[in-house]
Amino acid sequence: MMAMGRFGGIAGSFLVAELARRQLDFGSIFMVLAIPGLIAAAALVVKQFANPEEKSAYVAAKREALGH
Numbered sequence: 001m002m003a004m005g006r007f008g009g010i011a012g013s014f015l016v017a018e019l020a021r022r023q024l025d026f027g028s029i030f031m032v033l034a035i036p037g038l039i040a041a042a043a044l045v046v047k048q049f050a051n052p053e054e055k056s057a058y059v060a061a062k063r064e065a066l067g068h
Helices: 002-021 026-050 055-067
Strands: none
Touching (some): 002 026
16 A cells, blocks of 8 residues: 555656646646545545444454554
């Protein structure tokens, strides 16, 4: 996951540079960059509704982590 985050940070910089080179205004660049974020947010919401986490498993994992 960290590698994907680093890749996104690097690729995002290149994408902004390319969009600026094509002389897009700030609003258009923001729109292009906001679309993948909205898609990711929608995917997380769908994932949460399709496969909700159990609170008991979360509490047990937290207690185990604090116990070490």
